Amino acid sequence: MAAISSSHRTRLAPPTQRRGETLLLLGPCALYLVVFSIFPLITSLVRSFQDYDPKGNTWTWIGTRNYAELFHAGQFWTVVENTVVLTAAGVAIQVVLGTALALFFSQQLRGATIVRGLLILPMLLTPIVVGLMWRALLNPEWGLLNWVAVKLGFGYIGWLSDPHVALWTLVLVDSWQWTPFVFVIVYARLQALPQDVFEAGSVDGASWFQRTTYLTLPLLAPAIVFAAVFRAIDAFRTFDLVWGLTNGGPVQATYTLSFQAFQNGFVFQRYGFASAISYVMVVTAAVGVTLLFRVVKVRRVEAPA
Amino acid sequence: MATVSFADVGKVYRDGTRALSEFSLDVADGEFMVFVGPSGCGKTTALRMVAGLEAISEGEIRIGNTVVNGLHPRKRDVAMVFQNYALYPHMTVYKNIAFSLKVRKTPPDDIHRRVEEAARILGLQDELGRKPAQLSGGQRQRVAMGRAIVRNPQVFLMDEPLSNLDAKLRVQMRAEIARIQHELGATTVYVTHDQVEAMTMGDRVAVLRRGRLQQVAPPQDLYERPANLFVASFIGSPEMNLVEAGLERHDGGLVCRVAGQALEIPAGVAQARPGLEAYAGKTVGLGIRPEQLEDASLAGDVPAGQRLRGKVVTVELLGSELLAHVELEAAPVTTQEVREVRADVDRSRVADLESEARAQRTVVIGRFGIGSAARPGEEVEMHVDTSRLYFFDLESEDAIGYGTRTGKPEEVAP
Amino acid sequence: MTAHRVGRVVSYVVMILIGVVAAAPFLYLLVLSFKSRIDILTVPPTLHFDWSQIKSNYGNVVHEQGYITYIENSAIVTGASTLIALALGVPAGYAFSRLHFRGSDTLASTILSFRFMPPVAVAIPIFLMIRYLGLVNGYLGLILPYVAFTLPLVVWIMIGFFDEIPHEIDEAAMVDGLTRPWVLLRVLLPLVRPGILVAATFGVIFIWNEFLVGLYIVNSQGHWTIPIAASSLLTVESPIDWNIAATVGILTVIPILVFSMLVQRYIVRGITAGAVR
Numbered sequence: 001m002a003a004i005s006s007s008h009r010t011r012l013a014p015p016t017q018r019r020g021e022t023l024l025l026l027g028p029c030a031l032y033l034v035v036f037s038i039f040p041l042i043t044s045l046v047r048s049f050q051d052y053d054p055k056g057n058t059w060t061w062i063g064t065r066n067y068a069e070l071f072h073a074g075q076f077w078t079v080v081e082n083t084v085v086l087t088a089a090g091v092a093i094q095v096v097l098g099t100a101l102a103l104f105f106s107q108q109l110r111g112a113t114i115v116r117g118l119l120i121l122p123m124l125l126t127p128i129v130v131g132l133m134w135r136a137l138l139n140p141e142w143g144l145l146n147w148v149a150v151k152l153g154f155g156y157i158g159w160l161s162d163p164h165v166a167l168w169t170l171v172l173v174d175s176w177q178w179t180p181f182v183f184v185i186v187y188a189r190l191q192a193l194p195q196d197v198f199e200a201g202s203v204d205g206a207s208w209f210q211r212t213t214y215l216t217l218p219l220l221a222p223a224i225v226f227a228a229v230f231r232a233i234d235a236f237r238t239f240d241l242v243w244g245l246t247n248g249g250p251v252q253a254t255y256t257l258s259f260q261a262f263q264n265g266f267v268f269q270r271y272g273f274a275s276a277i278s279y280v281m282v283v284t285a286a287v288g289v290t291l292l293f294r295v296v297k298v299r300r301v302e303a304p305a
Numbered sequence: 306m307a308t309v310s311f312a313d314v315g316k317v318y319r320d321g322t323r324a325l326s327e328f329s330l331d332v333a334d335g336e337f338m339v340f341v342g343p344s345g346c347g348k349t350t351a352l353r354m355v356a357g358l359e360a361i362s363e364g365e366i367r368i369g370n371t372v373v374n375g376l377h378p379r380k381r382d383v384a385m386v387f388q389n390y391a392l393y394p395h396m397t398v399y400k401n402i403a404f405s406l407k408v409r410k411t412p413p414d415d416i417h418r419r420v421e422e423a424a425r426i427l428g429l430q431d432e433l434g435r436k437p438a439q440l441s442g443g444q445r446q447r448v449a450m451g452r453a454i455v456r457n458p459q460v461f462l463m464d465e466p467l468s469n470l471d472a473k474l475r476v477q478m479r480a481e482i483a484r485i486q487h488e489l490g491a492t493t494v495y496v497t498h499d500q501v502e503a504m505t506m507g508d509r510v511a512v513l514r515r516g517r518l519q520q521v522a523p524p525q526d527l528y529e530r531p532a533n534l535f536v537a538s539f540i541g542s543p544e545m546n547l548v549e550a551g552l553e554r555h556d557g558g559l560v561c562r563v564a565g566q567a568l569e570i571p572a573g574v575a576q577a578r579p580g581l582e583a584y585a586g587k588t589v590g591l592g593i594r595p596e597q598l599e600d601a602s603l604a605g606d607v608p609a610g611q612r613l614r615g616k617v618v619t620v621e622l623l624g625s626e627l628l629a630h631v632e633l634e635a636a637p638v639t640t641q642e643v644r645e646v647r648a649d650v651d652r653s654r655v656a657d658l659e660s661e662a663r664a665q666r667t668v669v670i671g672r673f674g675i676g677s678a679a680r681p682g683e684e685v686e687m688h689v690d691t692s693r694l695y696f697f698d699l700e701s702e703d704a705i706g707y708g709t710r711t712g713k714p715e716e717v718a719p
Numbered sequence: 720m721t722a723h724r725v726g727r728v729v730s731y732v733v734m735i736l737i738g739v740v741a742a743a744p745f746l747y748l749l750v751l752s753f754k755s756r757i758d759i760l761t762v763p764p765t766l767h768f769d770w771s772q773i774k775s776n777y778g779n780v781v782h783e784q785g786y787i788t789y790i791e792n793s794a795i796v797t798g799a800s801t802l803i804a805l806a807l808g809v810p811a812g813y814a815f816s817r818l819h820f821r822g823s824d825t826l827a828s829t830i831l832s833f834r835f836m837p838p839v840a841v842a843i844p845i846f847l848m849i850r851y852l853g854l855v856n857g858y859l860g861l862i863l864p865y866v867a868f869t870l871p872l873v874v875w876i877m878i879g880f881f882d883e884i885p886h887e888i889d890e891a892a893m894v895d896g897l898t899r900p901w902v903l904l905r906v907l908l909p910l911v912r913p914g915i916l917v918a919a920t921f922g923v924i925f926i927w928n929e930f931l932v933g934l935y936i937v938n939s940q941g942h943w944t945i946p947i948a949a950s951s952l953l954t955v956e957s958p959i960d961w962n963i964a965a966t967v968g969i970l971t972v973i974p975i976l977v978f979s980m981l982v983q984r985y986i987v988r989g990i991t992a993g994a995v996r
Contacts, residue, residue: 012319015377016359021899025818029811029870030826032846036867037833040844047844089800108953109730120742120986122977126928128950129968133744136751136965142760147936180741188991222992237837241929243950258931261839263812266935271843278840289832358890379896391887395909405895452895 041282048275059272066276075252076260076277083256086171087235091176095228098182099220102190103212105183120184122177131244134173135160163253166246170254173245174235182227189223190216225295233288237281257281307369307459307492308334309355315363316516321463324350325516328364337483341497342539343649347516348496349464355494356385356462368459384453385462386613389469390445392437392452398424399433402451422615423455426485443474450482454489461486461493465500479506491577498649502541504528514645534590534702537695538662543595543628544646545695546669547638550591552584552696560610561591561694564633569610571691578706581696587694589705590638590683592695595628598671600679604688617679618668627673631685637667642702726889745972751965754777758962776966781952785940786948786970793927793944793974796858800865801922804873807866812877817889827878834871839933846935856939864936865926872925873918876989880914881907917989921929927975945971 048066051061070076072186101119105112122130138147138159149157159169197219201211229257239258248263255263257277265274307330316325325347332338340348342526353359355366357378365372373381384405393401402423406416424430427447437445446466453461466482467475483506486493503510504524509520512535520532531537537545550563559575559582561568561615575581601607613633637643639662647654661667671687679685696705754775780786815827845864854860884907892902908915931948937943943951949971953964979986 012362013820014360015375016893016898016899017820018377022814022818022820024900025810025814025903026826029807029830029874032807033830033867033870035831036845036863037836038907038961040841040848043844044840048930104730104733104737107730109734112734113740115734117983118738118741118873119975120979120983121745124924124975124986125745125972126930126946126949126975128930128946128953129748129971130744132949132953132964132968133748137744137747172919176740176744184987184990188987233835237835237839239839240928243930244953256839258839258912260929261837262842265843271847273657274839274843278837281837282840285835285837286832289835292835293828293832356890356894358893377898378890378894379898383894385894387887387890387891389885389887391885391891393888393892393906404892408896452891456895 010284037076044275044278044282047098047272048279050272050275052269052271054269062272066273069273070276070280075255078252079257079260082167083211083236084258085167086174086238087232089171089175090174090178090235091228091232093171094179094182094223094231095180097175097179098227099186099217099224101179101183102186102220103216105187106190111207116187119180121180123180125177127177127240128176128244130173131241131246134169134176134245135194138169153254163250166250166253170242170245174238174241177241178235182224182231185227186220186223189220193219222295226292228293229295233292236285236288308332308367309338309460309492309494311351311364312363312367313364314351314354314386316347316354316359317362323516323641325354328516330511330516330521330580332492332494334492337486337493337495337506337508339495339497339503339510340513341500341503341510342513342519342646343498345515346513348498348511348513350516351513352462352464352494352496355381355460356383357381357543381459381460382458383462384456384458386449386464388465389448390437390466392445392448394437397434397436398429398440398448398451401448402433402455405452405456407578409440413657419455420451421450425452426454426488437634442470443478446470446478450485450635452483459492461491463493465497466495468497468499469702479504482506497615501542504540512539514539514642517655530704530707531695532640532704532707533642534640534697534704535646537592537704538646538699541594543670545591546595546598546667547643547697548593548633548635548667548669549588549638549699550635551588552581552586554585555562559585559693561592564613564615564635566613567610568613568694569608570650570690570694574692578696582710584696584698584705588699590640590697590699592697593669593689594679594693594695595670595672597690597693598629598631598669598673599688599690600673600677601627601686601688602673602678603674603676607686607688611689611691615687617681617683617685619681620679624674625675627675627677627679629671629673629677629679629685630668631671631679632666632668636665637661638697638699640699640702724946748968749963751962752969754962754965756960756962772827776962779963780970782968786945786967788941789943789945790974792858792942793946796861796944797866797923797926799858800862800869801919801934803862804869804922805879805915805919808870808873808918809877809908809911810903811870812874812899813881813907815874815878815884816881817899827874830871831875832871833867834875838868842932842935845932849936855936856942860936860940861933861942861944864932865929868929868932869922869926872921875923876918876921877911877914880911880917884910913985916982917985920979920985921989923978924975924986927978943976 001203005272047059049061049063051062051066094208103305105116137143140146140156140161145159146156149155157271158165160166193216197215198211237258238256241260242248242254242256242259246258248255258281261274261277261281264270311328311330312330313404314325315323317323328347328351340351342348350359354361355368355373355634357373357376361374365374367373368381368383393404396404399420402420403416406419420433421430424433427450429444429447429451432440432448437448440448446469449466463482467478470478479502480519495506507524509521510524512519512527514535519528520536522530527536527540531540534547538547548563550561550568553560553562555567558572559570561570562606598613601612615631615633617629618632619630621630637658639658644658647658673679697703698705724833753768753776755769755772811830841864847862849855849860854863888901888910889902890905892906893899897905928946929944930950933944933947934950937947949967952967
């Protein structure tokens with residue numbers, strides 16, 4: 001059997017992977033995103049180096065002046081601080097509470113299914129309405145929470161009116177809405193853990209506390225980290241809740257980066273400046289995303305057959 | 306004409322790993338060809354290249370007269386039975402089998418007739434309305450076969466179809482598959498890592514190792530004339546016993562020194578292996594199959610040049626025979642190929658091999674008659690059937706007297 | 720009572736508390752929406768409901784404030800966006816799961832990373848783009864960006880679900896005679912139905928609640944979606960009556976709550992698909 005042309009090299013892809021088909025399957029999606037995600041992102045970058053004149057609808061190139069103004073304004077750094085506090089404190093609370101809830105629900109309790117169903121509720125609600133709900137609850141005159149606080153002897157608390165408290169109120173409400181997210185993830189992972197590991201631990205003599213500390217939590221760690229990073233990136237972008245709960249007030253005490261960008265863009269029509277703020281956020285988010293993808297395997301590793 | 310031919314076929318993956326090299330083979334029309342070898346030897350890769358599920362990096366594959374490199378599977382007119390069956394979970398058995406016909410727009414009457422026929426051949430008539438999840442492993446396997454049969458393709462490709470079945474079922478299905486293939490007269494390429502399957506089912510068997518063809522021959526030839534140490538130790542269960550022996554000239558003939566004893570090599574054997582003489586004075590690999598060893602006390606009059614003495618380590622009573630594990634004071638063959646065959650079973654067996662080598666003691670296995678009184682701890686004298694000895698060059702690992710390194714189809718004087 | 724019993728009782732109490740905390744704000748708002756303007760000020764709110772008051776509140780919002788229109792708008796926009804996102808995203812998810820070519824991993828990661836983009840960063844350029852195209856105040860002006868926001872999530876979820884189906888089924892179908900797109904349509908689609916439902920669920924929830932971009936794009940009241948309508952009626956400085964505001968709030972979330980109750984197991988599956996791999 002003579003060996004015919006060994007220059008008969010075909011492409012590396014199997015015959016089942018044809019370029020036309022790949023294009024057909026992926027093309028529309030990729031194209032759509034290029035037009036409606038990538039293009040705007042690039043435009044945003046370009047605009048961040050420009051100044052917009054609403055009267056004439058013109059753009060003038062001003063180089064890095066937007067950024068310079070941004071970084072020198074004290075207000076920017078306060079806003080950054082607010083955002084960081086909201087993100088860090090919020091995520092910390094949500095992770096701890098969410099994990100605790102997951103551990104709590106690992107018990108067999110009758111009716112737990114209903115309560116778990118209720119727990120999902122906050123995540124589904126339109127953030128504006130969440131803001132409304134809590135504004136009602138926290139209303140200084142007739143809100144339920146202040147009524148309870150007075151009864152318990154704490155006196156009136158300026159949940160939304162005291163600049164020092166407002167940000168933490170935001171943290172509180174954000175945690176109310178998103179702790180269930182962490183809970184669902186950690187709980188699912190908890191359910192999926194192999195039982196025999198814990199049985200071995202019991203036989204070895206470990207108490208509930210020891211088993212939890214040495215076995216459960218380490219095994220849950222990947223899910224917890226995933227939820228934490230995910231939440232962090234999302235919390236960083238918070239806008240809807242700020243609008244609905246405090247509208248940035250009082251006296252800009254709850255300004256987050258998203259909110260500030262929005263204000264400058266939508267309200268003041270300083271689109272160039274707003275783009276600069278947005279771009280700072282994009283860069284930060286990109287860092288966060290890279291971190292997330294290192295933690296989570298996006299694609300399975302392909303092994304040659 | 307449904308032949309399959311591989312011409313110098315090679316496969317390299319994107320990351321550089323090489324799965325197959327210089328693979329050349331012809332499968333005749335209607336032949337049942339088995340590819341066998343340890344994990345990672347390239348047999349499945351070769352099969353998938355015929356199916357069109359892997360790209361062909363080098364060389365050509367032909368089905369009939371058509372070069373199929375680059376052709377989409379649907380254009381190749383092949384049918385495939387997958388290791389995990391790959392049945393469509395949401396379709397009934399009927400629909401699973403009928404699917405390929407439906408795709409080709411076969412008239413419904415035709416489809417019905419052919420599916421019923423396939424179901425009859427495989428005994429699936431009662432299952433046609435059920436879904437895969439409701440079937441047993443054996444039934445699913447048959448559905449997978451039914452899917453392939455109903456197409457009447459040029460070539461059947463089977464990727465370890467029996468490996469997920471339990472042992473008894475496997476034995477039954479082996480016979481069935483062989484029967485069906487014979488009845489249909491279909492060219493078949495069958496991949497397995499079980500050499501018993503290979504030996505019982507194939508018209509010819511191709512042994513692969515590390516992406517290279519070692520030998521392709523009818524099963525009996527593979528057994529009686531293995532081309533190298535790899536084939537010799539891979540084929541046959543229990544494994545062929547391999548020890549180091551010194552070849553010497555004595556009294557005009559050749560003699561094998563092993564375990565301090567001498568085995569006379571009959572003149573006919575030496576003649577049938579040209580080149581053996583050249584090894585006089587050197588150490589060679591000596592192969593003795595278990596059935597060539599017998600308890601001397603059961604063998605009647607045993608001449609001196611056919612005896613081997615050793616100590617019994619274990620016996621396995623199998624009802625019809627007795628497998629005796631006997632320790633000889635001889636070094637085992639520890640070449641690369643032998644190690645690989647051991648490692649394929651389990652890596653710990655390689656360590657066993659090495660400790661045997663250090664101690665210069667080898668445990669050989671003999672198939673004794675059930676009447677043998679050999680028991681652990683005792684010395685035993687064995688009769689060696691010297692008309693069926695195997696010799697191997699310890700450096701090239703090739704059989705002495707026939708077979709070549711690249712394992713081309715063997716050309717041997719019978 | 721043994722310590723064990725006490726523990727159980729405590730657990731039940733805690734569990735009820737958790738339920739209360741989760742549901743309380745919503746229930747509170749619900750109660751407020753049943754009240755008249757003056758009753759709002761009584762605290763704690765009495766549970767004495769006046770049916771005619773309730774009808775008046777809700778009737779007000781639904782008819783005078785035009786909530787029917789807004790629900791229609793939301794429904795159309797959400798439905799269309801989700802369907803388009805699925806139509807684009809499911810094949811893409813399939814492609815990423817099955818086909819590996821140079822750069823496919825990078826491309827997948829890039830697409831998925833868009834999920835985390837701050838909407839504000841694209842809100843402005845998208846607004847300008849939509850304005851330039853003259854699509855402001857139309858459904859299309861909302862649908863186009865919403866699809867872009869939902870696509871990464873759909874792709875992410877679908878990749879996970881496609882990965883769970885063995886490649887061999889694809890291969891068997893191709894040997895049987897199908898090309899890849901047909902394999903997707905005829906063989907795999909029925910098998911990933913749960914995944915599609917999960918992706919759709921998340922798409923619907925996200926788009927329904929979307930607000931920021933919508934605020935930019937839609938000017939005419941007739942085209943408001945529910946969140947936009949709600950926001951304009953409920954701004955922090957708005958003088959709207961609290962009981963009406965509460966009604967607006969409740970009406971805003973009722974549709975999505977009903978929807979979620981119907982599909983709640985998909986919600987859980989979707990969230991955990993990423994973490995319990």
